[in-house]
Amino acid sequence: MARPDRLVWDLDWNLLRTFVVIAEEKSITRAAERLSLKQPSVSNALKRLEQHLGRRLVERDANRFALTEVGRLVYDESIDMFGTVSRLPVAMRDVREEVTGHVDISVASHVVSPIFDEALARFHADHPRATLNISVSQSVEVAKLVRGRRASFGICLVSQRDAALEYTLMYREFFAFFCGPTHRLFGTAGLNLKDLAGETSVSFQTDTVSDALWPVALLRREAQLEANVIGVSSSLEEVRRMITAGLGIGPLPLHVARRDVEENLLWRLPPYEAPPAIDIFLITNPKKVLNRAERALLTLLTELILKTPLEERTYKI
Incomplete structure:
Protein backbone atom coordinates (compact mmCIF):
# COMPACT_ATOMS: atom_id res chain seq x y z
CA MET A 1 0.00 0.00 0.00
CA ALA A 2 1.19 3.49 -0.80
CA ARG A 3 1.55 5.82 2.17
CA PRO A 4 -1.28 8.40 2.09
CA ASP A 5 1.04 11.37 2.59
CA ARG A 6 3.41 10.16 -0.16
CA LEU A 7 0.47 9.53 -2.49
CA VAL A 8 -0.73 13.13 -2.35
CA TRP A 9 2.64 14.50 -3.43
CA ASP A 10 3.90 11.76 -5.74
CA LEU A 11 0.77 10.91 -7.72
CA ASP A 12 0.40 12.26 -11.27
CA TRP A 13 -3.21 13.43 -11.19
CA ASN A 14 -3.51 12.95 -14.94
CA LEU A 15 -3.44 9.22 -14.22
CA LEU A 16 -6.74 9.59 -12.35
CA ARG A 17 -8.26 11.43 -15.32
CA THR A 18 -7.16 8.62 -17.64
CA PHE A 19 -8.53 6.00 -15.25
CA VAL A 20 -11.94 7.72 -15.15
CA VAL A 21 -12.16 7.46 -18.95
CA ILE A 22 -11.04 3.81 -18.87
CA ALA A 23 -13.71 2.99 -16.29
CA GLU A 24 -16.43 4.79 -18.25
CA GLU A 25 -15.49 3.27 -21.60
CA LYS A 26 -14.85 -0.21 -20.09
CA SER A 27 -12.10 -0.61 -22.66
CA ILE A 28 -8.48 0.45 -23.03
CA THR A 29 -8.97 0.77 -26.79
CA ARG A 30 -12.05 3.00 -26.60
CA ALA A 31 -10.45 5.06 -23.80
CA ALA A 32 -7.43 5.66 -26.04
CA GLU A 33 -9.69 6.80 -28.89
CA ARG A 34 -11.59 9.17 -26.58
CA LEU A 35 -8.38 10.65 -25.20
CA SER A 36 -6.71 10.82 -28.65
CA LEU A 37 -3.84 8.74 -27.30
CA LYS A 38 -2.18 5.53 -28.38
CA GLN A 39 -3.41 2.35 -26.70
CA PRO A 40 -0.02 1.50 -25.07
CA SER A 41 0.03 4.97 -23.44
CA VAL A 42 -3.37 4.41 -21.83
CA SER A 43 -2.48 0.89 -20.77
CA ASN A 44 0.76 2.18 -19.23
CA ALA A 45 -1.13 4.95 -17.38
CA LEU A 46 -3.39 2.35 -15.76
CA LYS A 47 -0.37 0.26 -14.78
CA ARG A 48 1.41 3.28 -13.25
CA LEU A 49 -1.70 4.24 -11.24
CA GLU A 50 -2.03 0.71 -9.87
CA GLN A 51 1.63 0.78 -8.89
CA HIS A 52 1.20 4.11 -7.09
CA LEU A 53 -1.83 2.83 -5.18
CA GLY A 54 -0.43 -0.64 -4.61
CA ARG A 55 -3.78 -2.21 -5.56
CA ARG A 56 -5.30 -3.69 -8.69
CA LEU A 57 -8.06 -1.50 -10.14
CA VAL A 58 -9.25 -3.49 -13.17
CA GLU A 59 -9.83 -7.19 -13.79
CA ARG A 60 -9.64 -7.87 -17.51
CA ASP A 61 -8.89 -10.52 -20.05
CA ALA A 62 -9.90 -11.16 -23.66
CA ASN A 63 -13.59 -11.49 -22.76
CA ARG A 64 -13.97 -9.57 -19.51
CA PHE A 65 -13.47 -6.03 -18.20
CA ALA A 66 -14.54 -5.09 -14.68
CA LEU A 67 -13.50 -2.70 -11.94
CA THR A 68 -12.32 -4.21 -8.72
CA GLU A 69 -13.86 -3.02 -5.48
CA VAL A 70 -10.91 -0.67 -5.02
CA GLY A 71 -11.29 0.41 -8.66
CA ARG A 72 -14.93 1.40 -8.07
CA LEU A 73 -13.88 3.36 -4.98
CA VAL A 74 -11.12 5.20 -6.86
CA TYR A 75 -13.54 5.94 -9.71
CA ASP A 76 -16.18 7.39 -7.35
CA GLU A 77 -13.64 9.52 -5.53
CA SER A 78 -12.10 10.70 -8.80
CA ILE A 79 -15.51 11.72 -10.16
CA ASP A 80 -16.13 13.76 -7.01
CA MET A 81 -12.71 15.36 -7.31
CA PHE A 82 -13.11 16.33 -10.98
CA GLY A 83 -16.62 17.55 -10.27
CA THR A 84 -15.22 19.91 -7.67
CA VAL A 85 -12.60 21.16 -10.13
CA SER A 86 -15.21 21.67 -12.86
CA ARG A 87 -17.21 23.88 -10.49
CA LEU A 88 -14.26 26.18 -9.79
CA PRO A 89 -14.95 28.63 -12.69
CA VAL A 90 -18.54 29.06 -11.48
CA ALA A 91 -17.42 29.42 -7.88
CA MET A 92 -14.80 32.02 -8.82
CA ARG A 93 -17.07 33.97 -11.15
CA ASP A 94 -18.68 36.03 -8.39
CA VAL A 95 -15.59 36.34 -6.24
CA ARG A 96 -13.92 39.70 -6.86
CA GLU A 97 -10.18 39.64 -6.45
CA GLU A 98 -9.31 42.31 -3.94
CA VAL A 99 -6.76 44.82 -5.16
CA THR A 100 -4.88 46.78 -2.52
CA GLY A 101 -2.00 49.17 -2.88
CA HIS A 102 -1.28 52.87 -3.19
CA VAL A 103 -1.32 55.11 -6.27
CA ASP A 104 0.60 58.41 -6.42
CA ILE A 105 -0.75 60.71 -9.12
CA SER A 106 0.91 64.00 -10.03
CA VAL A 107 -1.21 66.55 -11.92
CA ALA A 108 -1.06 70.14 -13.11
CA SER A 109 -3.43 72.44 -11.22
CA HIS A 110 -5.95 73.04 -13.99
CA VAL A 111 -6.68 69.40 -14.89
CA VAL A 112 -10.46 69.20 -15.30
CA SER A 113 -11.46 66.01 -17.10
CA PRO A 114 -14.64 63.89 -16.95
CA ILE A 115 -12.57 60.94 -18.18
CA PHE A 116 -10.20 61.25 -15.23
CA ASP A 117 -13.15 61.63 -12.85
CA GLU A 118 -14.86 58.54 -14.30
CA ALA A 119 -11.65 56.50 -14.03
CA LEU A 120 -11.27 57.42 -10.35
CA ALA A 121 -14.92 56.63 -9.60
CA ARG A 122 -14.83 53.24 -11.33
CA PHE A 123 -11.46 52.36 -9.82
CA HIS A 124 -12.70 53.06 -6.29
CA ALA A 125 -15.92 51.12 -6.89
CA ASP A 126 -13.93 48.10 -8.09
CA HIS A 127 -11.09 48.36 -5.56
CA PRO A 128 -12.34 50.17 -2.44
CA ARG A 129 -9.30 49.24 -0.35
CA ALA A 130 -6.77 50.80 -2.73
CA THR A 131 -5.57 54.27 -1.70
CA LEU A 132 -4.70 57.38 -3.71
CA ASN A 133 -2.62 60.51 -3.36
CA ILE A 134 -3.09 63.30 -5.91
CA SER A 135 -0.47 66.04 -5.72
CA VAL A 136 -0.54 69.29 -7.69
CA SER A 137 2.68 70.62 -9.23
CA GLN A 138 3.98 72.62 -12.15
CA SER A 139 3.89 70.62 -15.36
CA VAL A 140 7.69 70.41 -15.50
CA GLU A 141 7.71 68.99 -11.96
CA VAL A 142 5.02 66.48 -12.86
CA ALA A 143 7.25 65.17 -15.64
CA LYS A 144 10.24 65.01 -13.26
CA LEU A 145 8.26 62.99 -10.72
CA VAL A 146 7.18 60.50 -13.38
CA ARG A 147 10.72 60.38 -14.81
CA GLY A 148 12.10 59.63 -11.34
CA ARG A 149 9.40 56.98 -10.75
CA ARG A 150 8.14 58.90 -7.73
CA ALA A 151 4.68 59.19 -9.29
CA SER A 152 2.60 56.35 -10.69
CA PHE A 153 1.72 58.60 -13.63
CA GLY A 154 1.20 62.28 -14.38
CA ILE A 155 -1.34 64.51 -16.13
CA CYS A 156 -0.06 67.88 -17.35
CA LEU A 157 0.95 70.21 -20.15
CA VAL A 158 4.06 69.31 -22.13
CA SER A 159 6.61 71.73 -23.54
CA GLN A 160 9.37 69.28 -24.48
CA ARG A 161 9.02 65.52 -24.62
CA ASP A 162 11.37 63.22 -22.74
CA ALA A 163 12.37 60.16 -24.78
CA ALA A 164 12.27 58.06 -21.59
CA LEU A 165 8.56 58.77 -21.05
CA GLU A 166 5.39 57.87 -22.92
CA TYR A 167 2.71 60.44 -23.76
CA THR A 168 -0.99 59.95 -24.44
CA LEU A 169 -3.08 62.95 -25.46
CA MET A 170 -5.76 63.07 -22.79
CA TYR A 171 -7.77 66.13 -23.82
CA ASP A 279 -3.04 69.80 -25.07
CA ILE A 280 -3.05 67.92 -21.77
CA PHE A 281 -1.18 64.60 -21.67
CA LEU A 282 -1.16 61.45 -19.60
CA ILE A 283 2.53 60.77 -18.91
CA THR A 284 3.87 57.35 -17.93
CA ASN A 285 7.27 55.81 -17.35
CA PRO A 286 7.55 52.36 -18.99
CA LYS A 287 10.44 51.47 -16.67
CA LYS A 288 8.42 51.93 -13.49
CA VAL A 289 7.36 48.66 -11.88
CA LEU A 290 3.68 49.14 -11.08
CA ASN A 291 1.84 47.55 -8.18
CA ARG A 292 -1.57 46.01 -8.83
CA ALA A 293 -3.47 49.16 -7.86
CA GLU A 294 -1.33 51.39 -10.10
CA ARG A 295 -1.68 48.98 -12.99
CA ALA A 296 -5.45 48.72 -12.57
CA LEU A 297 -6.04 52.48 -12.51
CA LEU A 298 -3.63 53.25 -15.32
CA THR A 299 -5.14 50.53 -17.52
CA LEU A 300 -8.66 51.81 -16.85
CA LEU A 301 -7.72 55.44 -17.53
CA THR A 302 -5.85 54.58 -20.73
CA GLU A 303 -8.75 52.48 -22.02
CA LEU A 304 -11.21 55.31 -21.36
CA ILE A 305 -8.99 57.79 -23.20
CA LEU A 306 -8.39 55.59 -26.23
CA LYS A 307 -12.02 54.58 -26.68
CA THR A 308 -13.18 58.22 -26.60
CA PRO A 309 -12.75 60.09 -29.93
CA LEU A 310 -10.55 63.19 -29.72
CA GLU A 311 -13.52 65.38 -30.67
CA GLU A 312 -15.24 64.28 -27.48
CA ARG A 313 -12.05 64.99 -25.53
CA THR A 314 -11.82 68.52 -26.92
CA TYR A 315 -13.57 71.25 -25.00
CA LYS A 316 -15.79 73.55 -27.05
CA ILE A 317 -14.67 77.11 -27.63
Whole structure:
Protein backbone atom coordinates (compact mmCIF):
# COMPACT_ATOMS: atom_id res chain seq x y z
CA MET A 1 0.00 0.00 0.00
CA ALA A 2 1.19 3.49 -0.80
CA ARG A 3 1.55 5.82 2.17
CA PRO A 4 -1.28 8.40 2.09
CA ASP A 5 1.04 11.37 2.59
CA ARG A 6 3.41 10.16 -0.16
CA LEU A 7 0.47 9.53 -2.49
CA VAL A 8 -0.73 13.13 -2.35
CA TRP A 9 2.64 14.50 -3.43
CA ASP A 10 3.90 11.76 -5.74
CA LEU A 11 0.77 10.91 -7.72
CA ASP A 12 0.40 12.26 -11.27
CA TRP A 13 -3.21 13.43 -11.19
CA ASN A 14 -3.51 12.95 -14.94
CA LEU A 15 -3.44 9.22 -14.22
CA LEU A 16 -6.74 9.59 -12.35
CA ARG A 17 -8.26 11.43 -15.32
CA THR A 18 -7.16 8.62 -17.64
CA PHE A 19 -8.53 6.00 -15.25
CA VAL A 20 -11.94 7.72 -15.15
CA VAL A 21 -12.16 7.46 -18.95
CA ILE A 22 -11.04 3.81 -18.87
CA ALA A 23 -13.71 2.99 -16.29
CA GLU A 24 -16.43 4.79 -18.25
CA GLU A 25 -15.49 3.27 -21.60
CA LYS A 26 -14.85 -0.21 -20.09
CA SER A 27 -12.10 -0.61 -22.66
CA ILE A 28 -8.48 0.45 -23.03
CA THR A 29 -8.97 0.77 -26.79
CA ARG A 30 -12.05 3.00 -26.60
CA ALA A 31 -10.45 5.06 -23.80
CA ALA A 32 -7.43 5.66 -26.04
CA GLU A 33 -9.69 6.80 -28.89
CA ARG A 34 -11.59 9.17 -26.58
CA LEU A 35 -8.38 10.65 -25.20
CA SER A 36 -6.71 10.82 -28.65
CA LEU A 37 -3.84 8.74 -27.30
CA LYS A 38 -2.18 5.53 -28.38
CA GLN A 39 -3.41 2.35 -26.70
CA PRO A 40 -0.02 1.50 -25.07
CA SER A 41 0.03 4.97 -23.44
CA VAL A 42 -3.37 4.41 -21.83
CA SER A 43 -2.48 0.89 -20.77
CA ASN A 44 0.76 2.18 -19.23
CA ALA A 45 -1.13 4.95 -17.38
CA LEU A 46 -3.39 2.35 -15.76
CA LYS A 47 -0.37 0.26 -14.78
CA ARG A 48 1.41 3.28 -13.25
CA LEU A 49 -1.70 4.24 -11.24
CA GLU A 50 -2.03 0.71 -9.87
CA GLN A 51 1.63 0.78 -8.89
CA HIS A 52 1.20 4.11 -7.09
CA LEU A 53 -1.83 2.83 -5.18
CA GLY A 54 -0.43 -0.64 -4.61
CA ARG A 55 -3.78 -2.21 -5.56
CA ARG A 56 -5.30 -3.69 -8.69
CA LEU A 57 -8.06 -1.50 -10.14
CA VAL A 58 -9.25 -3.49 -13.17
CA GLU A 59 -9.83 -7.19 -13.79
CA ARG A 60 -9.64 -7.87 -17.51
CA ASP A 61 -8.89 -10.52 -20.05
CA ALA A 62 -9.90 -11.16 -23.66
CA ASN A 63 -13.59 -11.49 -22.76
CA ARG A 64 -13.97 -9.57 -19.51
CA PHE A 65 -13.47 -6.03 -18.20
CA ALA A 66 -14.54 -5.09 -14.68
CA LEU A 67 -13.50 -2.70 -11.94
CA THR A 68 -12.32 -4.21 -8.72
CA GLU A 69 -13.86 -3.02 -5.48
CA VAL A 70 -10.91 -0.67 -5.02
CA GLY A 71 -11.29 0.41 -8.66
CA ARG A 72 -14.93 1.40 -8.07
CA LEU A 73 -13.88 3.36 -4.98
CA VAL A 74 -11.12 5.20 -6.86
CA TYR A 75 -13.54 5.94 -9.71
CA ASP A 76 -16.18 7.39 -7.35
CA GLU A 77 -13.64 9.52 -5.53
CA SER A 78 -12.10 10.70 -8.80
CA ILE A 79 -15.51 11.72 -10.16
CA ASP A 80 -16.13 13.76 -7.01
CA MET A 81 -12.71 15.36 -7.31
CA PHE A 82 -13.11 16.33 -10.98
CA GLY A 83 -16.62 17.55 -10.27
CA THR A 84 -15.22 19.91 -7.67
CA VAL A 85 -12.60 21.16 -10.13
CA SER A 86 -15.21 21.67 -12.86
CA ARG A 87 -17.21 23.88 -10.49
CA LEU A 88 -14.26 26.18 -9.79
CA PRO A 89 -14.95 28.63 -12.69
CA VAL A 90 -18.54 29.06 -11.48
CA ALA A 91 -17.42 29.42 -7.88
CA MET A 92 -14.80 32.02 -8.82
CA ARG A 93 -17.07 33.97 -11.15
CA ASP A 94 -18.68 36.03 -8.39
CA VAL A 95 -15.59 36.34 -6.24
CA ARG A 96 -13.92 39.70 -6.86
CA GLU A 97 -10.18 39.64 -6.45
CA GLU A 98 -9.31 42.31 -3.94
CA VAL A 99 -6.76 44.82 -5.16
CA THR A 100 -4.88 46.78 -2.52
CA GLY A 101 -2.00 49.17 -2.88
CA HIS A 102 -1.28 52.87 -3.19
CA VAL A 103 -1.32 55.11 -6.27
CA ASP A 104 0.60 58.41 -6.42
CA ILE A 105 -0.75 60.71 -9.12
CA SER A 106 0.91 64.00 -10.03
CA VAL A 107 -1.21 66.55 -11.92
CA ALA A 108 -1.06 70.14 -13.11
CA SER A 109 -3.43 72.44 -11.22
CA HIS A 110 -5.95 73.04 -13.99
CA VAL A 111 -6.68 69.40 -14.89
CA VAL A 112 -10.46 69.20 -15.30
CA SER A 113 -11.46 66.01 -17.10
CA PRO A 114 -14.64 63.89 -16.95
CA ILE A 115 -12.57 60.94 -18.18
CA PHE A 116 -10.20 61.25 -15.23
CA ASP A 117 -13.15 61.63 -12.85
CA GLU A 118 -14.86 58.54 -14.30
CA ALA A 119 -11.65 56.50 -14.03
CA LEU A 120 -11.27 57.42 -10.35
CA ALA A 121 -14.92 56.63 -9.60
CA ARG A 122 -14.83 53.24 -11.33
CA PHE A 123 -11.46 52.36 -9.82
CA HIS A 124 -12.70 53.06 -6.29
CA ALA A 125 -15.92 51.12 -6.89
CA ASP A 126 -13.93 48.10 -8.09
CA HIS A 127 -11.09 48.36 -5.56
CA PRO A 128 -12.34 50.17 -2.44
CA ARG A 129 -9.30 49.24 -0.35
CA ALA A 130 -6.77 50.80 -2.73
CA THR A 131 -5.57 54.27 -1.70
CA LEU A 132 -4.70 57.38 -3.71
CA ASN A 133 -2.62 60.51 -3.36
CA ILE A 134 -3.09 63.30 -5.91
CA SER A 135 -0.47 66.04 -5.72
CA VAL A 136 -0.54 69.29 -7.69
CA SER A 137 2.68 70.62 -9.23
CA GLN A 138 3.98 72.62 -12.15
CA SER A 139 3.89 70.62 -15.36
CA VAL A 140 7.69 70.41 -15.50
CA GLU A 141 7.71 68.99 -11.96
CA VAL A 142 5.02 66.48 -12.86
CA ALA A 143 7.25 65.17 -15.64
CA LYS A 144 10.24 65.01 -13.26
CA LEU A 145 8.26 62.99 -10.72
CA VAL A 146 7.18 60.50 -13.38
CA ARG A 147 10.72 60.38 -14.81
CA GLY A 148 12.10 59.63 -11.34
CA ARG A 149 9.40 56.98 -10.75
CA ARG A 150 8.14 58.90 -7.73
CA ALA A 151 4.68 59.19 -9.29
CA SER A 152 2.60 56.35 -10.69
CA PHE A 153 1.72 58.60 -13.63
CA GLY A 154 1.20 62.28 -14.38
CA ILE A 155 -1.34 64.51 -16.13
CA CYS A 156 -0.06 67.88 -17.35
CA LEU A 157 0.95 70.21 -20.15
CA VAL A 158 4.06 69.31 -22.13
CA SER A 159 6.61 71.73 -23.54
CA GLN A 160 9.37 69.28 -24.48
CA ARG A 161 9.02 65.52 -24.62
CA ASP A 162 11.37 63.22 -22.74
CA ALA A 163 12.37 60.16 -24.78
CA ALA A 164 12.27 58.06 -21.59
CA LEU A 165 8.56 58.77 -21.05
CA GLU A 166 5.39 57.87 -22.92
CA TYR A 167 2.71 60.44 -23.76
CA THR A 168 -0.99 59.95 -24.44
CA LEU A 169 -3.08 62.95 -25.46
CA MET A 170 -5.76 63.07 -22.79
CA TYR A 171 -7.77 66.13 -23.82
CA ARG A 172 -7.53 69.52 -25.54
CA GLU A 173 -8.58 72.76 -23.94
CA PHE A 174 -8.63 76.42 -24.97
CA PHE A 175 -7.33 79.42 -23.03
CA ALA A 176 -8.77 82.93 -23.02
CA PHE A 177 -8.10 86.21 -21.24
CA PHE A 178 -10.36 87.28 -18.37
CA CYS A 179 -10.66 90.19 -15.96
CA GLY A 180 -12.30 90.58 -12.55
CA PRO A 181 -15.32 92.67 -11.42
CA THR A 182 -13.22 95.70 -10.42
CA HIS A 183 -11.33 95.90 -13.70
CA ARG A 184 -12.16 98.83 -15.98
CA LEU A 185 -12.99 96.49 -18.89
CA PHE A 186 -15.38 94.27 -16.88
CA GLY A 187 -18.78 94.17 -18.58
CA THR A 188 -17.57 95.90 -21.75
CA ALA A 189 -18.68 94.18 -24.95
CA GLY A 190 -17.31 94.50 -28.46
CA LEU A 191 -13.66 94.74 -27.47
CA ASN A 192 -10.80 93.74 -29.72
CA LEU A 193 -7.26 92.70 -28.98
CA LYS A 194 -5.79 96.20 -29.29
CA ASP A 195 -8.05 97.35 -26.43
CA LEU A 196 -5.88 95.25 -24.09
CA ALA A 197 -2.65 97.07 -24.95
CA GLY A 198 -0.77 98.30 -21.90
CA GLU A 199 -2.98 96.47 -19.38
CA THR A 200 -1.33 94.81 -16.40
CA SER A 201 -1.51 91.03 -16.30
CA VAL A 202 -1.14 87.96 -14.13
CA SER A 203 -0.41 84.46 -15.37
CA PHE A 204 0.97 80.97 -14.86
CA GLN A 205 4.66 80.26 -14.36
CA THR A 206 4.59 78.25 -17.59
CA ASP A 207 3.34 81.29 -19.56
CA THR A 208 6.58 81.88 -21.47
CA VAL A 209 7.49 81.35 -25.12
CA SER A 210 9.80 78.49 -24.09
CA ASP A 211 7.35 76.62 -21.85
CA ALA A 212 4.08 74.69 -22.05
CA LEU A 213 1.81 77.75 -22.31
CA TRP A 214 3.81 79.30 -25.14
CA PRO A 215 0.67 79.90 -27.29
CA VAL A 216 -0.72 82.05 -24.45
CA ALA A 217 2.60 83.87 -24.11
CA LEU A 218 2.58 84.67 -27.82
CA LEU A 219 -1.00 85.93 -27.59
CA ARG A 220 -0.10 88.11 -24.59
CA ARG A 221 2.74 89.58 -26.63
CA GLU A 222 0.45 90.14 -29.60
CA ALA A 223 -2.06 91.94 -27.34
CA GLN A 224 0.82 94.17 -26.14
CA LEU A 225 -0.02 93.70 -22.48
CA GLU A 226 2.29 95.35 -19.96
CA ALA A 227 5.62 93.53 -20.24
CA ASN A 228 6.05 93.07 -16.48
CA VAL A 229 3.63 90.47 -15.18
CA ILE A 230 2.24 91.59 -11.81
CA GLY A 231 1.70 88.11 -10.35
CA VAL A 232 2.45 84.52 -11.29
CA SER A 233 1.53 81.13 -9.82
CA SER A 234 1.61 77.45 -10.76
CA SER A 235 -1.89 77.11 -9.28
CA LEU A 236 -4.98 77.81 -11.35
CA GLU A 237 -6.89 78.81 -8.22
CA GLU A 238 -4.28 81.40 -7.33
CA VAL A 239 -4.19 82.83 -10.85
CA ARG A 240 -7.98 83.05 -10.72
CA ARG A 241 -7.75 84.75 -7.31
CA MET A 242 -5.42 87.42 -8.69
CA ILE A 243 -7.70 88.02 -11.67
CA THR A 244 -10.85 88.39 -9.58
CA ALA A 245 -8.96 90.62 -7.11
CA GLY A 246 -8.24 93.04 -9.95
CA LEU A 247 -4.46 92.65 -10.16
CA GLY A 248 -4.70 92.38 -13.91
CA ILE A 249 -5.87 90.46 -16.96
CA GLY A 250 -5.07 86.76 -16.88
CA PRO A 251 -5.44 83.53 -18.90
CA LEU A 252 -7.68 80.67 -17.81
CA PRO A 253 -9.04 77.56 -19.55
CA LEU A 254 -12.43 78.45 -21.06
CA HIS A 255 -14.21 75.38 -19.70
CA VAL A 256 -12.88 76.01 -16.19
CA ALA A 257 -13.87 79.70 -16.16
CA ARG A 258 -17.30 79.20 -17.71
CA ARG A 259 -19.20 79.03 -14.40
CA ASP A 260 -17.45 82.14 -13.03
CA VAL A 261 -18.42 84.00 -16.20
CA GLU A 262 -22.04 82.92 -15.80
CA GLU A 263 -21.99 84.15 -12.19
CA ASN A 264 -20.37 87.50 -13.18
CA LEU A 265 -17.20 86.78 -11.24
CA LEU A 266 -15.10 86.89 -14.42
CA TRP A 267 -15.46 88.68 -17.76
CA ARG A 268 -14.13 87.19 -20.96
CA LEU A 269 -11.89 89.40 -23.08
CA PRO A 270 -10.73 89.10 -26.72
CA PRO A 271 -9.81 87.27 -28.80
CA TYR A 272 -13.23 85.66 -29.04
CA GLU A 273 -12.34 83.50 -32.02
CA ALA A 274 -9.52 80.96 -32.38
CA PRO A 275 -8.25 81.09 -28.78
CA PRO A 276 -4.99 79.23 -28.06
CA ALA A 277 -5.37 75.44 -27.92
CA ILE A 278 -3.45 73.59 -25.21
CA ASP A 279 -3.04 69.80 -25.07
CA ILE A 280 -3.05 67.92 -21.77
CA PHE A 281 -1.18 64.60 -21.67
CA LEU A 282 -1.16 61.45 -19.60
CA ILE A 283 2.53 60.77 -18.91
CA THR A 284 3.87 57.35 -17.93
CA ASN A 285 7.27 55.81 -17.35
CA PRO A 286 7.55 52.36 -18.99
CA LYS A 287 10.44 51.47 -16.67
CA LYS A 288 8.42 51.93 -13.49
CA VAL A 289 7.36 48.66 -11.88
CA LEU A 290 3.68 49.14 -11.08
CA ASN A 291 1.84 47.55 -8.18
CA ARG A 292 -1.57 46.01 -8.83
CA ALA A 293 -3.47 49.16 -7.86
CA GLU A 294 -1.33 51.39 -10.10
CA ARG A 295 -1.68 48.98 -12.99
CA ALA A 296 -5.45 48.72 -12.57
CA LEU A 297 -6.04 52.48 -12.51
CA LEU A 298 -3.63 53.25 -15.32
CA THR A 299 -5.14 50.53 -17.52
CA LEU A 300 -8.66 51.81 -16.85
CA LEU A 301 -7.72 55.44 -17.53
CA THR A 302 -5.85 54.58 -20.73
CA GLU A 303 -8.75 52.48 -22.02
CA LEU A 304 -11.21 55.31 -21.36
CA ILE A 305 -8.99 57.79 -23.20
CA LEU A 306 -8.39 55.59 -26.23
CA LYS A 307 -12.02 54.58 -26.68
CA THR A 308 -13.18 58.22 -26.60
CA PRO A 309 -12.75 60.09 -29.93
CA LEU A 310 -10.55 63.19 -29.72
CA GLU A 311 -13.52 65.38 -30.67
CA GLU A 312 -15.24 64.28 -27.48
CA ARG A 313 -12.05 64.99 -25.53
CA THR A 314 -11.82 68.52 -26.92
CA TYR A 315 -13.57 71.25 -25.00
CA LYS A 316 -15.79 73.55 -27.05
CA ILE A 317 -14.67 77.11 -27.63
